[in-house]
Each structure stands twice: as C-alpha cells, then as structure tokens.
Amino acid sequence: MTLIVFGGPSLKAGARERFPELTLRGPARQGDVYLALRESPRAIGIIDGFFDAVPSVWHKEVLWAMAQGVHILGASSIGALRAAELDSFGVEGVGRVYEAFRDGELEDDDEVAVTHGPLELGHRPLTLAMVSIRATLDAFPADRLAESGSLALVRDSAKALGYRDRTVPRISARALDLGGHASDIAALSAHLAEHLVDVKAEDAETLMTVMRDRAAEFTQPKTVRYTFNETSAWRAFVAWAEGQAWPRVA
Numbered sequence: 001m002t003l004i005v006f007g008g009p010s011l012k013a014g015a016r017e018r019f020p021e022l023t024l025r026g027p028a029r030q031g032d033v034y035l036a037l038r039e040s041p042r043a044i045g046i047i048d049g050f051f052d053a054v055p056s057v058w059h060k061e062v063l064w065a066m067a068q069g070v071h072i073l074g075a076s077s078i079g080a081l082r083a084a085e086l087d088s089f090g091v092e093g094v095g096r097v098y099e100a101f102r103d104g105e106l107e108d109d110d111e112v113a114v115t116h117g118p119l120e121l122g123h124r125p126l127t128l129a130m131v132s133i134r135a136t137l138d139a140f141p142a143d144r145l146a147e148s149g150s151l152a153l154v155r156d157s158a159k160a161l162g163y164r165d166r167t168v169p170r171i172s173a174r175a176l177d178l179g180g181h182a183s184d185i186a187a188l189s190a191h192l193a194e195h196l197v198d199v200k201a202e203d204a205e206t207l208m209t210v211m212r213d214r215a216a217e218f219t220q221p222k223t224v225r226y227t228f229n230e231t232s233a234w235r236a237f238v239a240w241a242e243g244q245a246w247p248r249v250a
Contacts, residue, residue: 008123009116030055043071046079069221075207095203113163150184
C-alpha cells in the first residue's frame with residue numbers, strides 16, 4: 001500500500017529512516033498531487049510545498065484526489081494551509097499550525113514560509129518560520145527581561161521582515177534599531193538561536209506518525225459529499241500537468 005508524503009524543510013533529519021512505511025517526496029508543487037495518483041496511493045500527506053518561483057499545490061487537484069478515493073492529510077506548512085482551507089471538504093488537518101489557521105489565530109501565509117537549500121542539502125531551512133518564532137518567544141520566561149515590551153518588540157520585528165530575511169541576526173538588528181533594550185534583545189536572540197521551538201517539524205512528525213499508525217484505515221477509499229466538476233480550467237490544468245503547454249490567455 002502506497003502512502004505518499006510531500007515534505008522538505010519541515011522534516012527532521014532521518015525522517016526517511018524513521019518512517020520506512022511512507023514514500024517521501026520533496027516539497028509539492030502544482031500538479032504533484034495530481035500526478036501522484038499514478039502510483040495508486042491510499043493516502044497523501046502534504047507538509048511542504050513550493051509557492052514562489054513555481055505554482056503551488058492547487059486546491060482543485062486536492063479535491064480531485066479525494067474524489068478518486070484518496071485520503072489527504074495536511075500539516076505544518078502549506079499542508080496546514082490547504083487543510084484549513086479545505087477541511088470542510090474532507091482534508092484532514094493535523095497539528096498546531098493547522099489548528100491556528102483553522103481557528104483564525106493565524107491568517108498570513110508568510111507565517112509558515114521559509115527559504116531552504118536544494119534537494120542535495122536535504123532542503124535545509126535557511127530562515128526561521130514565523131510560527132516557530134512565536135512559539136519560541138512564548139516559551140521564554142518574561143520575568144527574566146528588563147523591559148516588559150521586549151518580547152513583543154522582537155516578535156513584531158520578526159513579523160515586519162520578509163520571510164527571506166527572518167534570521168536571528170536580522171531580527172536582532174531590527175529590534176535594536178527600534179530602541180530595544182540591548183541585554184533583552186541579546187537574551188531573546190540567543191534563545192531563538194539555541195532553543196528554537198520548531199512547531200513545523202513537530203507537526204510534520206505528527207502527520208507522518210498518524211499516517212503510519214492509521215495505514216489500515218486508509219485501505220477504505222475516501223468518500224466525499226461533493227461532486228467534482230471538470231471545468232475548462234481543470235481540463236487545461238490536466239493538459240499542463242500531463243506535459244502539454246498551459247494555454248495562454250490572449
């Protein structure tokens with residue numbers, strides 16, 4: 001039985017060895033979920049995906065996959081976003097990041113975005129995810145700070161940076177430029193660097209554990225309550241995914 005997971009920078013080292021039951025792919029891009037059905041999977045887990053330089057996983061291909069009887073789970077990164085957007089249709093969300101988007105605590109896509117290295121380097125993250133920055137700062141004892149507003153200042157400084165710039169040195173520099181207390185900023189920067197609460201990695205691990213432990217359930221085809229409509233846009237997408245040129249709009 002094939003269980004496919006699309007992951008990358010959110011995965012902890014050794015994920016492939018810890019979950020030999022799962023077929024691990026790199027981050028998903030538009031068309032990957034559609035093409036994955038060529039392998040007749042019973043379930044697909046979406047963790048990481050591309051969204052900037054290439055088109056991201058399309059909602060409609062997820063809906064189509066479920067209409068074909070495939071269970072779809074999402075967590076951690078773009079998987080959490082798609083799950084929050086499509087859970088009413090049957091996508092199963094897993095983890096804290098999904099729950100935060102589902103409940104409206106988070107809304108911005110950049111909360112989960114990071115830059116990362118290539119496949120050859122294991123898609124290693126090069127910047128910090130905002131959701132992990134929030135969790136890490138929330139875990140810092142506020143009574144160890146000289147100024148009560150230092151936590152919020154560092155958090156807001158990180159949020160104000162683009163996801164490509166969310167590194168500890170740049171977050172620290174921005175907080176200091178805004179008048180942050182030097183010793184507080186130093187302590188919080190060290191905490192981010194040395195004690196990161198990697199929520200995305202935790203959620204990714206949870207999703208893979210769920211897929212492994214519930215494999216027997218996925219032998220029963222997914223059932224949905226909606227009717228999938230093969231619109232002209234869908235037919236154009238299929239043609240593109242199958243290797244044909246995407247029709248240009250005049």
